[in-house]
Amino acid sequence: MVAELPSPLPVAGRRNVLITSALPYVNNVPHLGNIIGCVLSDDVFARYSRMRGHQTLYICGTDEYGTATETKALQKGLTPQQVCDKYHVIHRDIYKWFNIDFDNFGRTSTKHQEEITQEIFTRLHENGFTSTSSVDQLFCEGCDKFLADRFVTGICPFSAYDDARGDQCEGCGKLINAVELKHPKFHGCKRAPVVRQSRHIFLSLDKLQPEVAKHIEKVLARPDNRSSPNALAIAKGCIKGGLEKRCIARDLKWGIPVPLEEFKDKVFDVWFDAPVGYLSITKALLGDDWTKWWKNPENVELYNFLGKDSVAFHTVMFPCSQIGSRDNYTVINNCCATEYLNYENTKFSKSRGTGVFGDAARDTGIEPDVWRFYLLYMRPESQDTAFSWDDFSLKVNSELLANLGNFVYRALSFLANNYGGVVPEMHLSEADVEFLRGVESDAKEWDQLLENVKLKDAVRSFLSLSRRGNQYMQANEPWALIKGSEEDKKRAATVIAVAANVAYFLSLLIFPYMPQVSQRIREQCGLVDLPVFSTDPIAYLKTGHKIGEPKPLFEKVEKARIDELKVLFIPF
Template sequence: MKPRAIITSALPYANGEIHLGHVASTYLPADVTTRFLKQNGVEAYYICASDDFGTPILIAAEKEKKTPQEYVAHWNKRDYEDFSAFDIGFDLFYRTSSPENIEFVRYVFDKLKKNGHIYESEIIQFYCQNDKKFLPDRYVIGICPHCQAPDQYSDLCEKCGRVPEEIGNPKCAICGATPTKEKTTHYFFRLKNFGDPLFKWLEENQNLQKDVKKYVQNWITSGLVDWDITRDISWGVPIPGDESKVFYGWFDNHLAYISSAIKFLNDKGLDGKEFWNSADIYHFIGKDIVYHHYLFLPAMRLGIDSEYKLPDYIPTRGHLTLQSKKISKSRNWYIGLKEFLEFYPSDYLRYYLVSINPYSQDDLNFDWDDFMTRINSELIGNLGNLVNRALGFTKKTFDGVIPAPSAYDDKDKEAESKIRTFASELSELVQQNHLDRALKKVMEFSAYFNQYFQHKEPWKKGPGTETCVFLAANAVYSISIALNSFLPKSSQKIWEQLGMSGNVSTKPWKSISELELKSGHKLGEITPIFGRVEEADIKKRKEKFETK
């Protein structure tokens, strides 16, 4: 870990509510990682923004009789509120339509052009005679020429992850008509000239996922295609010298990682550019945008002479399905984040999504019954049980005061050793981005101390009772700090029941393995941390969801 870090995640499109599929692969892992880094003394900042430009937003705004600016402002505010309710702790949540980003995008374009990486070319563009407009990107659907998947967008195949050079059997996504082809002039980025430096960067960066690197390198070996960065619409960042056209969204949106971070850092009185180039850079994404983040993004930074460093980490995870079916807003098969949080605490969802989400591109599945089982048996039956029995017993037997330990027997020594090694074992897993394994390690630690408490039988008031209570309470103290990155609200509740003041997030990570809960310390009030998820309620949720 470097002493500085900037964390970003794929920008939410300002065209609808955040759902569970969004947060599972990107925002939640990024938030957990940011909290972990801060606990380890890293000056870490989590930066994000709404992705404001593009044809879908323009059309949606027209339907609602709003200006595009009004439309995206609404969703920027709503998305931030939903993220905040889920305890996603952005240091800045900005927007791609900000004046800072518009200025930066045009600066990057001018520099790329000056460096010989931009050229103009007359092209044939799909045009809908029925709707009287050119059809960029997601307004043309057809067959992917690479994997033959049907109903794919012209700018991205969601099945194989590649960007089609030309979609097969094209249809207008607005009206379904077969579009004609008309001439227009666009700017292109010479992506194919960056094959060698991109391959070299992939080879040298050992922090990137090996499986992702391998198939991106295969794409490079197969031959890259120059990238059309112009769109014939009115809503976007205007092209310098040709204000009638705008940049393609994937040209400007990831530049907001940099422009938003620089604004935030400069506003803090720091040198934003120097900070960026001296920090670890993380970009958390889902597997559907690998092509953009492993090819377009680094090539553009290379094209401006690496003025801003390339990412050190691009943690990439799979998609979330619901009840084993693909999430689809158009088919109303999704769960909105806001709706979910009306029924269950944010930490329940954070626990479930982290625990089922490996560091891989494998898809994961949200299942209502599995959610209920994991919360009740793991979060409540294991972790909640340890907190309640260890602290509740101390309250009942020792009037809430931590007793002084006596001589340790072998079991006590083993228990203390578990605490002493806990921080380093967890840290290694989180640094490797195995967040699911790290959370499992917390639960294994809790299960061990439940067994330790049961083995020592302190309720019999025999020799070693005080030692058992002392070590069990300190294990809860360790869990409170370790849990903060994953379940911040529950972590703070445990902290307060331990009788500690302030916010647990301010405690350094190494405190996890230090027995800082001393004899004579007075606990706070002890109440259950979690409440059961009832089967009847889950049945209602499933019925409501499946009839949406």
């Protein structure tokens, strides 16, 4: 069995892998693009890491402070805390249905979050990395309030991208200030925002640039890094363009108070405190032992999974806060960023009803592992990809039903029907040995791809293995051999024993991707516990072992059902 320790703490002599998912903002329901960009990708890597015997901690939670929550609360006639409480449960339940196996799924509106955020700020302030200044901000006269950067859009001053947010341009990836936008718009009000002054506190990113640039080159861009190319490009682009001091306070009520008398009526900007959520959620789980993960850079590998729109904050801004605190924090080692998953030929949009959202996916009746498979098959690792209902049905029916499911069921059902479910003795031929070399090659490729966070490509490895298994069965025809001579029957026994072992072996490779399907295969094989991974495909079902009851793993997705779903998910 996979060894488990009583608590997820770093252990000397083992690889200690700390995995975080970008915290989903609490005020909406996550769509499929959100799910594959963060929590699902992390989950696959965390399951793989545990399978390989690494000491692994996987942390996520809802990001709860900021203008969006205040605005939603006003719209709904609720308090910000009530909005957070409601949507935190929605997020938690959706991720649970998708079989996301967090060590802790927490939230940022906690005392731990306030304490750690204020401590980091205080250290930055004492170390001379903050300054104060009056700043121009966008103000909505209709709403009588200053506007949070992320809820203002306009034309980017650098790239002329026409839908840039006030904190970052999705077109070029650069950090910007909302007042720099051309033709800014606040979609919560019809009136155009105006510029007003407010005194604020700034983080001196310019002073910290040499140190964070050194970290990017030494750690993120090291030869064996697992960071995605888009993440490295964005991080290096930020440094090349030069860092400037950045305002880290906001004129809001819902947030973490700035612990300075001059700014007692202000709260921290959500992008200053949100990444601290990884630390506070770890503390909520482990108490004071949280520092064994987060103040232990010598012994901990940190993997951040996120969408490309969050890269600058995770590779530049938050590391500046950590480095400037002079508190030996574990700083990002590997930034695993995705591009965008679109819906058919357009973007996901809650307001326009475009796309499939987590709660709606649950209501389709399609099991979560099938959703997981397709999202990972289409994971936008190096370029944007699109969810398509026609392609969804094609991949499920051809790859899961006709390939993977077909191989497992035909191998196990033949064993059950002809040998009473008892694994017969194997007498391997040269052809069998060659076949098993191919299986082992697929497994080693799968292992190497997952080690390097190539989650999409690793899907092809286990599908290749199941195709290889189908070809082995077809080439050897045990259904014909079993009716022949004693030598033929002996050969049939070997073929089916090998095939059954490979079917079980396949359950291990699909476990990070489809944990429920993996468990069903292991139950049908009569060996439920997940073993320590080995690339030897016939190391598990020994001669004389009795399997369970074979059953089909998947159902066909009928065209009529796909047509119904297309209609159901037509945008407003």
